[in-house]
Amino acid sequence: MKVSILCTDPAHPVNGYLQEWIAVNSADHQISLVRNRAHLPGGNILFLISCSEIIRKQDRAKYDSSLVLHASDLPEGRGWSPHIWAITNGAESVTLSLLEAEDKVDSGRIWKKMILAIPRHALWHEINESLFNAEIDLMDYALQHFDSVAPLDQASAGDETKLRMRTPDDSRLDPSLTLEEQFDLIRVCDPARFPAFFELRGHRYKLTLEKLNADSNFN
Known part of the structure; x- marks a missing residue:
């Protein structure tokens, strides 16, 4: 075909x-x-x-x-x-x-x-x-x-x-809310195209999320 x-x-x-x-x-x-x-x-x-x-x-x-x-x-x-x-x-x-x-x-x-x-x-x-x-x-x-x-x-x-078209502003987080309250939004945000972000103390910050293995360490 x-x-x-x-x-x-x-x-x-x-x-x-x-x-x-x-x-x-x-x-x-x-x-x-x-x-x-x-x-x-x-x-x-x-x-x-x-x-x-x-x-x-x-x-x-x-x-x-x-x-x-x-x-x-x-x-x-x-x-x-x-x-x-x-x-x-x-x-x-x-x-x-x-x-x-x-x-x-x-x-x-x-x-x-x-x-x-x-x-x-x-x-x-x-x-x-x-x-x-x-x-x-x-x-x-x-x-x-x-x-x-x-x-x-x-x-x-x-x-x-x-449903309306999503915009980059739909990836905006509210720093006054808890991480758990916003986790579903954070986890669907494409970090390259539509990253999660928030504004605090006069600056804008990008937030990315990575899943770690249970035995991961930070040394």
Whole structure:
């Protein structure tokens, strides 16, 4: 099959997983990784992975199926960074949905869902690893079941919730709150792209978090 992946952010940590998936599957499929919708070549499947562009009907018409990977139990959690919002609100699991792209964002028919347990101690890179590996599994599912899948409509619009785009300011900590109260926010912050930070005594400070082994010492 002829497959395109549109990932608009070359710095996104999912790119390494996508490159590995391409290498594994390139012997059996013609696969291109694209950064801009203007460069979409057309084909059988278009995967939209960490894509910030709206892909309209005329772009999707170049493909037999255009599929989105979205980390929420749709129609709940339509919008931006759903797993980050969920974890900062105390969620201990995340649902990953494989769905058809439509003009109305995150409204398409569902091909498959997966539920991922998120341990309360998992840090951003561990959460990413679980999420991105699940995305790869769903991409494999799409290839393997392309001719046999029976997509399902989403639940009624009454179950819909929408999430706004996160900004760097959403990584701001409150120095008057305890570490435990803010731990879920700290652990989801990407230290390179959206680091946790706080302001105190006239200065701004970046906070990074690293998990140590039980036998670690500081000598």
